[in-house]
Amino acid sequence: MALDGRLLRRAMDRLEEDRRRRETHTAELRQRLYGLDPALAELDSRIQGAAASAMDLALRRGEDPVAAMEKLQEQSLQLQKERTRRIVGLGYPEHCIDDLPACGRCGDRGYVGLEPCECLLRLYREEQRRELSKLLDLNGERFSAFQLKYYDDQKDPDTGISPRQHMELVLLACRRYAETFDGKGSNLFLSGGPGLGKTFLSACIASVVSEQGWSVVYETAVNLCSRYEAVRFTQRGDPEEAEQDIRRYLQCDLLILDDLGMERDNGFTVSVIYEVINARLRSGKSTVISSNLSAEDISSRYNPQIASRLAGEYENLKFYGRDIRKLKKEE
Numbered sequence: 001m002a003l004d005g006r007l008l009r010r011a012m013d014r015l016e017e018d019r020r021r022r023e024t025h026t027a028e029l030r031q032r033l034y035g036l037d038p039a040l041a042e043l044d045s046r047i048q049g050a051a052a053s054a055m056d057l058a059l060r061r062g063e064d065p066v067a068a069m070e071k072l073q074e075q076s077l078q079l080q081k082e083r084t085r086r087i088v089g090l091g092y093p094e095h096c097i098d099d100l101p102a103c104g105r106c107g108d109r110g111y112v113g114l115e116p117c118e119c120l121l122r123l124y125r126e127e128q129r130r131e132l133s134k135l136l137d138l139n140g141e142r143f144s145a146f147q148l149k150y151y152d153d154q155k156d157p158d159t160g161i162s163p164r165q166h167m168e169l170v171l172l173a174c175r176r177y178a179e180t181f182d183g184k185g186s187n188l189f190l191s192g193g194p195g196l197g198k199t200f201l202s203a204c205i206a207s208v209v210s211e212q213g214w215s216v217v218y219e220t221a222v223n224l225c226s227r228y229e230a231v232r233f234t235q236r237g238d239p240e241e242a243e244q245d246i247r248r249y250l251q252c253d254l255l256i257l258d259d260l261g262m263e264r265d266n267g268f269t270v271s272v273i274y275e276v277i278n279a280r281l282r283s284g285k286s287t288v289i290s291s292n293l294s295a296e297d298i299s300s301r302y303n304p305q306i307a308s309r310l311a312g313e314y315e316n317l318k319f320y321g322r323d324i325r326k327l328k329k330e331e
């Protein structure tokens with residue numbers, strides 16, 4: 001799983017912030033309990049003293065510390081018992097003024113060895129969802145909300161199936177793609193005229209795949225090319241930030257590249273699109289491309305290499321029907 005460094009840092013900051021907030025809260029509660037029962041403050045300082053003496057003993061050499069250590073432990077246990085009795089007596093839970101970690105697995109460090117802990121990954125998924133939500137309506141756009149009623153039910157005399165039947169298969173294929181996503185480099189090419197639900201289904205795929213914890217980046221072809229331009233022609237925007245974006249395009253588990261063909265048509269953008277498609281294929285990463293262009297348009301607009309990559313490595317799902325945005329306005 002390729003985690004996005006920028007989002008991981010944000011998740012880490014939040015983990016740290018949560019820990020600090022809990023410590024502050026515990027410290028305030030501790031002071032309140034000391035106020036209610038001053039003997040508690042005294043007990044805590046004696047427990048700390050006993051722990052320091054135990055440390056001293058453990059480090060001392062030359063004499064037999066075992067008996068002294070046992071005595072200290074017994075003393076500490078008595079102090080703890082008295083402390084618990086007083087806290088519970090005030091009506092509070094036993095450990096309410098102890099600094100215990102919220103995550104027992106990683107002790108709130110976010111990592112177990114070199115692996116990110118589940119508590120950190122949960123925050124990471126939230127950050128990713130927030131990021132994707134800036135561009136896509138992840139809550140409204142669910143597979144179950146896809147409305148087949150907007151697609152014509154009349155059978156095409158040539159193919160024998162209606163646009164609605166056809167779109168039912170497209171919906172099924174997108175759903176299966178998202179639900180069985182395994183990060184092993186399977187790709188979709190969604191093609192068809194505007195307003196047929198390509199971006200809608202892309203958002204559904206983004207939502208389901210990102211919920212499973214994979215890193216997902218959504219970008220339009222226009223924006224993606226402009227980030228490459230910012231690096232190539234440094235006077236346009238912040239090149240360092242653009243470089244970070246490019247790393248995300250190339251490294252994420254799933255890139256959703258929307259509206260291919262809407263970017264300016266020149267040698268530079270063609271080479272950028274080729275570079276992205278090719279680099280992701282080489283590294284075995286998955287990509288979903290949507291476009292108003294058909295597979296045939298692609299071969300005339302782009303170079304033969306791009307056309308052959310799309311034909312050979314992408315499952316082509318063709319969208320049929322009439323512009324849904326227009327149909328909705330007519331309702």
Ligand SMILES: [Zn+2]
Pocket residue numbers: 103104105106107108109110111117118119120
């Ligand atoms: Zn953890």
